[in-house]
Amino acid sequence: MKKDHKKIFLKTTQEEHIKENSNYLRGTIVDDLKNEITNGFSGDNFSLIRFHGMYQQDDRDLRLERNEQKLEPRYAMMLRCRLPGGIIEAKKWLKIDHFASKNTLYGTIRLTNRQTFQFHGILKKKLKDAHKMLHEIGLDSLGTANDVNRNVLCTSNPMESLVHQECYTWAQKISNVLLPQTKAYAEIWLDQKKIATTDQEPILGKTYLPRKFKTTVVVPPYNDVDLYANDMNFIAIIKNNKIVGFNVLIGGGLSITHGNKNTWPFLAVELGYITLEHTLSVAKSIVTTQRDWGNRTDRKNAKTRYTIEKVGLSVFKKEVEKRANTTFEPIRPYYFTGRGDRFGWTKNINNDWSLTIFVQNGRIYDNDKQLVKSGLLKIANLHKGNFRLTANQNIVISEISDENKKKINEIAMSHGLIKKVSPLRENSMACVSFPTCPLAMAEAERMLSFFITQVENIMLKYGVEKEIIILRISGCPNGCGRSLLAEIGLIGKAIGRYNLYIGGNRIGSRIPKIYKENITEKEILTHLEFLIKIWSIKRKKTEHFGDFVVRKNIVKEIVNPIHDFWN
Known part of the structure; x- marks a missing residue:
């Protein structure tokens, strides 16, 4: 019997039901804030607070001890500020520092590779104080987490040229146009009176995006934002010291699941060139296409890169052109020379x-x-x-x-x-990982400094201590440390154990290949000493580490990640 396709329904994820029934991200967060029995959020609110820029965490160093004492985990929140382009007035830093010192468990501020800052260890009773403090200095945390467009990145120092200033302005414009429109944030955290008018989300929709979405604005030749790891990217094309348009690249992302070959990292691919007047309409059209076509039945395959793989780049491109009422021109020439900061x-x-x-x-x-x-x-x-x-x-x-x-x-x-x-340390990076990240499988931030010292000693031993190697550590495979765009990348598998990837390149446009799986820190250092030794002896003049291990076929170059990453 022929099936009626109209009667075939795919089961959406629990997260989709949470968004659908949240009343535009309100849920019962207000009730949870009044509950003094627990320091955590319950049920759907655990997920919904992420849209407001917060993650519920607990100190995993204390988890076993508190469990033995029959106490709930020491719940506290991580709050991430929305700061497109990463710029903040120095005078505002005074209040940020004061809040961190007086109102968080750790007393620190964390700069993230999403070009913003976050607080760790805010107790539930202090959350409103945090949001009100940000509001007083003209900031907020809306849309810095969960299924929305995250903090928009741009090339770091707009004061270097007029072009950099334009870049920052466009980062702000894109951030603002893609921001959630719900009034829930102001009602819950700033005690603003609820307005009778009905909420609408013309771009994000009632159930928001299928998965997180990341955007950059870039001024070549510096790829300091790692654009190839992001869903949507605008590369500035410059004429007479002014931006005349953007090359648009889409579909980048680095998160995987260990052993799941239906997940893979992917580099952003080229859609085409647009002139400035089409920037915001193209941005909205890319986001709404992903909103409507993205996978809502499997969150592990819900990012933009999987949508493109499913429908094809040309089909995705035609839909964006239709929605934006424009046509992409051929890509204009551009190149990158590096991605580190200039100290x-x-x-x-x-x-x-x-x-x-x-x-x-x-x-x-x-x-x-x-x-x-x-x-x-x-x-x-x-x-x-x-x-x-x-x-x-x-x-x-x-x-x-x-x-x-x-x-x-x-x-x-x-x-x-x-x-x-x-140079090795200057170009290193790690995600937060233990003790606060609930997804962490192995150490990252707390390990990095010591680990870099060991690799520095190896490089000194073989006379390459002045060279740059891009080295990154992630505590789990979700991609926050951007290890899968490093020349040497470690991804945690268990306490003290990592997968070792090598073969990325200096500018961040090549994904590294797995070299050894599930090995200890000591084993990693043994392998790195061998690799660095032969690199120092057999490399071509000025040949970078990642290029060397690919050229010598120590690992195979990943040309098509869908086929090459797991094979």
Whole structure:
């Protein structure tokens, strides 16, 4: 008997039901805030608070002890600010620092590779205070997590040229046009009176996107935002020192599931070139196409890259052109030379100064080697310009006057903010992982500094200590540490065990291949010593590590990740 396709229904995920029944992200969050019996959120609200920029976490170092004491886990929230382009006035940093010091369990601020900052360890009773503090300084956390367009990245230092300033402006415009329109955020966290009018989400829809969505705006030749890992990317095309249009690339993403060959990392692919006047309509059309065509029955295959693989790039492109009422032109020439931050002092177009500071893991705190938190606080009290957060977890102090340059330099030097570190360390990265991330399988942030020291010693032994290797560690396969765009990438499998990937390239346009699976830190270092030794001896002049291991067929180059990644 022939089946009636109209009667065949695919079962959507539990997350889709939560969004459908949430009353535009309200749920019963207000009731949970009144519940003083638990420090956590219950039921659907556990998921819904993510749309408001928060994740419920617990300290996994204390989990067993509290369980033995028959206590609930030490629940606290991570809150991530929305900060398109990563720019914040220095004077606003004072309140951010004060809140972190007085109202979080850890007292730190974390710079993320999404070019913003987040607080870890906010108790439920302090959440409204956090949102109100952000609101007072003109910020919010709406849409920095879950199934929406996340914080929009842009090339780090817009003060270097007029083009960079334009780039930042477009990042703001795209962020604003794709922002959730629900009034739930203001009602719940800012105590604004509920308006009788009905909520609408003309772009995101009532059930929002099938999965998280990430966007960048990039000024070549610096790929400091790792654009190939993002769903939607606008590469600035420049003529006479002005942006005249954008090359649009879509479908990047790095998250996988260990052993699940239906998941794979993918590099963003080219749609075409558009002139400036079509930027926002194209952005909206890409998002709405993914909204309508994305997989809502399997969240592991719900990202844009899987939609493109399912329908084909040409079909996706035609739909975007139809919705945007435009036609893509052929891609304009562009190239990238690197993706790291440029540290130290630089002079800007207005004849003022910028100082880029390396922050290990993006963690703003004081220790016996560096007084990062205290130093930035002193600078913020003095500085009249901005702080600019980078997608590599560092910070740029920009628009420094000649008058203040000496004072800021003295503070930076006395607090250890200007400190010579190896190129390897400058280009390293790790996700937060333990103890707060519930998805963590192995250490990342807490391991990175020690691990880098061991690799530095190996590089010194073989005379390549001045070379750059892009090395990243992720505590799980969800991609937050961007290990699958590194020359050396570690992805956690269990406590003390990782998959070792090698063969990415310097500019971030090649996915590395697995070299060894489920090995210990000691084993990883043994393998890296062997690889670095032969690289130092047999490489071509100036040949990068990732290029070398591919050329020598130590690992096969991944040309088509769908077929090559798991084989």
